[in-house]
Amino acid sequence: MNSFAAAQVPIAAYLILAAVLFSIGVAAFLIKRNLITVFMSIELMLNAVNLTFVAFSHMWHQVSGQIFVFFVMVVAAAEAAVGLAIIIAIFRTRQTLNVDQIDLMKS
């Protein structure tokens, strides 16, 4: 038990977890039809990146990684504001949130 409690997790494990989340985010971006959900999958990807930052920050004993994450959060918030505003604008003109129907311009 003690050994389990003291067992150390390799950084690589965090990184792979992040990679898993990132990839799920990419997959979700590809799969989801609702604009808002698609946007959420981006947030998921950003979170994966944040995890990576924190893991490395831990590894390098540097806070700059954490600060980076902090900035990412701020940016994510800003993006969310803008992105959701755009989505609202889209919904106003098109009355839909379906990604597959947002394809007026092509080829």
Next chain:
Amino acid sequence: MNIDHNILTIITFLPLAGAVLLALLPDRGKMMQWGALAVTLLTFVATLHLPSHYDYSAAANLEGAGSFQFVQNHEWISSPAIRFHLGVDGLSMWLVVLTGFLAPLGVLISWNAISERKKLFYILFLLQQVAMLGIFVSLDLFLYYAFWELSLVPMTLLIATFGRTANRRRAAIKYFLYTFIPSAILLVGMLWIYSRTGTFQLPELTQLAAAHNISGNNAALWLASLAFLFAFAVKVPVFPLHGWLSDAIAEAPTAAVMVLAGKLGLYSILRFSFSIFPEQSRHIAPLMIALGAIGIVYGALIALVQKDLKQLAAYGTLGHVSVVVLGIFTFTIAGMDGGIYATLNEGIGGGALFMLLGILYERYGTYDMRDYGGLAAKLPWMVTLFVITTLSVVGLPMLNGFVGEFLVLTGSMQSTVHNHTGWTVLATTGVILTASYMLWMIQRVFYGDLNFNTADTPASDLDAREHIALWPLVAVMLAMGVASPLWMRAIDTAGSDLAQEPAQIQSTEQPALSTNTDMHLPIPAAQEATK
């Protein structure tokens, strides 16, 4: 300040100044025409400064490519090392004059033919002048290339905008792509050379080439030389690369057609391919001679079965430029001189022919030969000039065409290329075929009875303007046919340089042209002697 030191700049950029001037003037009445005429005449007068102040004796004494005169050499861009380097020698001088000479005639011939959007037309026309003059006087590869590419644009626009049929845009784009893509490859070749040598200056490159110092990489050198040759050959056009020619000629307005084919590409081969790749050019000569000879016959044969006057003239043009190709790749003095001379002839004879066709078109609105007939009685002056032009094109002695053609074929016979006799014979059949299609055309257009089209269309003979446009050409045809040394003096200095083996320890005797004291007959013996 001595005008000799900046005359070339003046010549080159006078039309540009004119274009700017025209852009500012209102397009009212005949303002554009007169303006363009004034500018082109002024340019022509300026170009005449060159032959009148050319130092023939110096040109003859100097060896190699250093014999440029009226040189201007200023730094332009420091990195990459590009200089504003201009100069002419015997090769380019008359081409400059010719370009200047044809320009006012082009304006005159477009006087009424271009009735809409005159401003655009004349601006483009003058820009085309700038590009052509620039090509001929540039001694810096970059500068040259800039003018070379620039020459595409006005021409393309002229075709696209002032083309004859609905096909014009296609023809324009075809022309552009056909010449632009090879030019792109040419640029790669130039840049490669620059990366090897660090210079764009032609005289320096010539020296380096003569000393085999451009690159040790033989394969790359070959590729570069092919890039050069390919780009130029398309522009000429050499036989299988002429796909753009007939369409472009069929569409382009007369003033543009006059300068469309021939001299730019041919000059470039002479100036750049031969100087920078002397060995490669000589190695590829058999192929080019073959293509030249085939092109002569091919062009003439296809011209023989055309029904459209411009198409006929287009394929005729192919035949005529092929004569030059044949001549310059023989690397004999006669071939080289004749080739250069024939280049001038092509400009004059072809120019006159296209002008005359344009005049016909103005009157009868068609280029279809079947719609013509019996015009000789209605348009006596027209037929006179047409026949003279035809005779010049056909190569009748005492007119300019003959001198070039004769020298080219003589040179071809003298050359030491494998099978040269066969190619010469093939090329010489061109004299029959050319006469055939030209006379056939004359007959279809001018002789016989009037047909429905020519009878019903009221048309008058040449007016004063057209006379003024055409007679200088006829005069030059005669003069160049009778007094060729006037031109040949300068040309020969360049031609004999080019024909020489580059900086080799070489027996100075030209076996074929030596006096009869050491003649060897029959042929096998003579050939052994040359080996």
Next chain:
Amino acid sequence: MSPNILAILPELILTLTGILVMMAEPCLAPATSRKPLGWIAIAGTVAALASSWYQIQFGTIHAFSGTIQVDAFSVLFHFIIGAVVLVTLLGSLDYFQGHATHAGEYYALLCFGSVGMMLMTCSVELLMVFIGLEISSISTYIMCGFRKGQATGSESSIKYFLLGSFATAFFLYGVALAFGATGSTNIYAIAHGLQTTATPYLAFTALALILIGLGFKVSAAPFHVWTPDVYQGAPAPVVGLMSTAPKAAAFAVLLRITFTGFPIYQHRWSVLMWVLAALSMTIGNLGALQQRDVKRMLAYSSIAHAGYLLVAFTAFPFDGIAAACFYTATYAAMNVGAFAVITQISGYEERARTIDDYTGLGQKRPFLAALLGFFLLSLIGIPFTGGFFGKFYVFTAAIHGGNIWLAVIGLLNSGIACFYYLRLLAAVYTKPGTEASARLNQLRPISVSAAVGLALAAVATLALGILPNGAVSFAEFASHSTLIEQGRQQCAASPDNCHLQLNFDDR
């Protein structure tokens, strides 16, 4: 003046201008013209340009604890961005006239966006780059949807936004991995860390992900897919801006990261750049071939131009940076010029969309047509225009670096490119045949401000083609300055084994 203030002087001015515009906006009556706001923004931009000029005399300025570094390179890109914004502003003054009530926000956004872009170019800290990138991106996302009520506008906006954020995630991931590989997000520190890093593969991956993110921003193939749609839907002046200024900024970052941050892996990333360049040029040009929509066509064209620019990355550092700087400048000049003309012609109502709509422009508006023709010729790369010399310079660098075949591919591509540019040009100069071009009759006479903007772009394009000496020297100076700074930082980081020769002239 404190170096901190000095270093961000242009950005500061622009920020203040933006705020001023925002504050002035409510003061204007709702129905009145928003032009005064535009003039404020223009004044601010000019001041920013002037201040950037002022910066140059101080040499390389380090400020904010090494977060930003204002050297010749940064100043060059400041100029490019500032000039583009200026031309865009001048062209936009009439654009919103009588159509939108949010023109004020537009000017403010332009100012703020350019702050982000300028910061990107002068920062050597990836965090700063990221923030700058986000500022510029978000402001462009917004501006894309500025023609409100238009389905295409908001579609363009959402596409750009979603895909842009998607790509940003990749970029961030790359930064994270770079941080992981070297323990720092400062470019010089990264460069230093890479020399001793225990995890080279992490570094490769980091660089790859960063390249993906930035590749998206510069719309290099295969990350170009968003470009045509977004450009087509966005308002013309915004396209003019976003196809040049953010791209220039992204290229500046790319140059810094590759040549300054990852120089020791050049053999790896130059291969990647080779492929990206070839792909971008080819796909861009092929895609444009049959486009009827002018903006969409120019979108493909901008993909191709990104490809030409990427060619510079395969050259030797000095040549490469200089060539890229120069090409960015020329590209910015001619592309923003082309879009400025299109802005004038199509207007807020998008009068002219397809090539057919441009038929007969040459007769109706000869000067606009001539300018458009000139910019198109420059985009083709016709001599005596900036486009030609830029291309020439880039390919010279590439061939000097031994990439002859890439040059061949590139120049052949420029041949294909002629086809579609010429089609537009031919349409402009053919006689009007159809009623499709009748809409051109509604064209308003072009205002003085727009004319000034157009003239600015045209003069720049021409000057870069005819007398490029100054610009080339500047580009080389910029290249020089980055490399010198790189060398200095390396020496500072490890003084023991500092054998660097700082003489980069000796190529």
Next chain:
Amino acid sequence: MPSEYLWLIPLLPFAGFLINGTVGRKLPRTLVTAIALIATAIPAILVAWLWITMKAAGAPDAIELVSQPWIAITGLQIDFAFTVDHLTLLMLGVVTGVGFLIHLYSAGYMAHEEGYWRFFAYLNLFMFFMSILVLSSSFLLLFVGWEGVGLASYLLVGFYFKKDSAANAGKKAFIVNRIGDFGFLLAMFLIVQHFGSLEFGHVFNAINVNPEWHGGVLTAIALLLVLGATGKSAQIPLYVWLPDAMEGPTPVSALIHAATMVTAGIYMVARCHVLFDRSPYALTVIAAIGAATAIFAACIGMVQHDIKRVLAYSTVSQLGYMFLACGVGAYTAGIFHLLTHAFFKALLFLAAGSVIHALSGEQDMRKMGGLRKRIPVTFWTMTMGVFAIAGIPPFAGFFSKDEILYQAFASPNPLGKLVWLIGLITAGMTSFYMFRLWFKTFFGPEHFDEHAPIETHGAPVHAHSGTHAVMEAEHDSGQAAHTHGVHESPWIMLFPLVILAILSVVGGWVGVPASMGGHNEIEHFLEPVFANPNAVEAATTTASHGLELGLATVSVLVVAIGFLFAFVFYYKKPGTAAALARRAPALYNLVQNKFYIDEVYSAVIISPLLMFSRLFLGGLIDGGLVNGSAAAAGATTRGLGSLVRRVQSGNIRSYAGWLALGAAAVLLVMIFGRSIWLH
């Protein structure tokens, strides 16, 4: 005469050409005539002066005059240089003398033509080039004249350009001549290649000082020159243009297509005899061509109905004689025949022209007859010509023809006897068809319609008639002059006839052989030219006079037989010939249609060539390969473009998919990509 005046001989006609050609349309006819006549008369006088100068004691054999260079490049220079030796002098005499007479005649004959000024301009142009041709001292300058006379011929044959047949004939003449020129040019190229010069003196000296040169290149050059000569002198296989050239006005036929231009080939061969002497093979070819042409043309001439065509074929045949003479090495005889032929053939044509003039344009002999009384001067002068050409002693033709036959017989050439036989038979045939012409035109019943309106002159017969336009023109402008039916020509036309008739009688006396008690002046006159230092003194001097006389007797007999046949067929029993023709219709049709040579040429050479050009070159190569490859490249590019566009589906998720794939690819390249390309 100072040699500088030599320039005037060509230049005066050229000046005449320029004046009449440019402003002639606006000048009154008399002035045009005056200019043209003066421009030819003065050279004729100059030639006479020259003749005197050169015959003066101690005069050099040749006068040379070099002016400025024409073509000058390193290693090759061609000057405007003239050389006058005795051969040239003789030719000049013929050219200027006959030329002047024909100018004179034309002033009357063409008086009512629309393009009067044009006609005289062309005629002067011809004189200019012909003078250049004979004066030139280099191959190239000779070629100038050679081409130039071809041009003049083209212009004059096509004088009635409104008529398709005339325009066609002119074009045909030029193009067929071009085929000959092709050979001439190639010969010159070979000469430059091997001699480095084109001057006669230079080339011939080189040959003379190297007696060991035989055959080889010399044969090649010689044969190519022969090709040139066959074109210009209308020999097999290139004779086809000459009969068609009768579409031109009659004075043109007389001057160009009988007296002067067509003999240029003979002149050239004679001029280059040094070269030909070294190539027995080429000489044999010449002899064979000459003989074949002589008999072949005579055959066709026997059945033609158009008076000018008969004369045309006769010309071809006579030129064959001259060729034959050159081929057996009897250049003097050839030139002698050239001289006499110039007189009598010019006379015959002019007289024929007078006949045609009298009949307001009728050329078909079947519509003539009994004209003896109506136009007596024409009749008598023409009779002189007929006798001369038929070879009745002592008319001019007798001596020259006999000289040729004798030389052929005496020639060491193995073909000599055969050639002689052919020549003999041809002489008989000549006699036959000439007297046929004589009888049909001047004797028997009158077949012409006195006041027939022009239009009713049976169109089928006139399909090839060259006078339609003349008549039209005359009808328009000269109605008054022709209202009185058949009439004798004005004196301005008759005067040249008389002069030429006299010359046709006495012209041959300059070459009366020793065997007949003469001095053979012409042989001595031309001796400096044809003297062959290396040749073995030929059998000519040693041959017995008896043989010569015997041969002469034989030929006179043959001529008499020919006359008899003609007399029987066309005077005594006019139906006989037609009856004979009906007996062998196939043969008759074959000959009547000129052995279908034109048709064969058309079917074997021209049509296939045109088909080849149109279908293979124009269609397959140009349309398919040259343009097709460009089109294919374009289509490929567009196809790839469509592929790129297909990626652009407009769907965000698709785009993200592509981005993901691209990201994966970039990662892959970055992680696993080896530095393959760089460094």
Next chain:
Amino acid sequence: MQLALFIIFGVLAVAGALNLLLQRHPINSALSLVVVMMSLAVLYWSLGAEFLAAAQVIVYSGAIMVFFVFVIMLLNAGEEERTTGSRAAYLVGFPGAAAIFCLLSFVFLSERRALGTTNIGGYLNHLTSNISEISTVLFTKLLLPFEVTSVLILVAILGAVVLARKEQ
């Protein structure tokens, strides 16, 4: 402890992410994302980033996700339809995503030794707190980004106002 936290919350995060992927109603997806974020907050804490853990909960889960949910409610977004707008997303995108994952994992695994391991409680000595160090760095070394972020937020506000505002 470290391992346990990692396993539990790692699995939870992945499960949440997968749930986001699989849920068809946006609200459900949003709530799944909240789960992921919360799990990550724990992981941050386990890696010694207490400040971030708090910020994650407050900013991300608290603010941003609420915003999302708000918009979902506002727009009344229902279950998403399974439209088939894109084949490329499946044919190209999934292999791409999978390849990205594989490549990243490959890299991490091959570098795992160099990367080392974690130890709970953070890395800093206990003289200064994590937060104070962060603030020190943030307000000295990274002052400019911090300041410039204000511009970013300004832009965002501006954009949101412009885009979401109804035209008069």
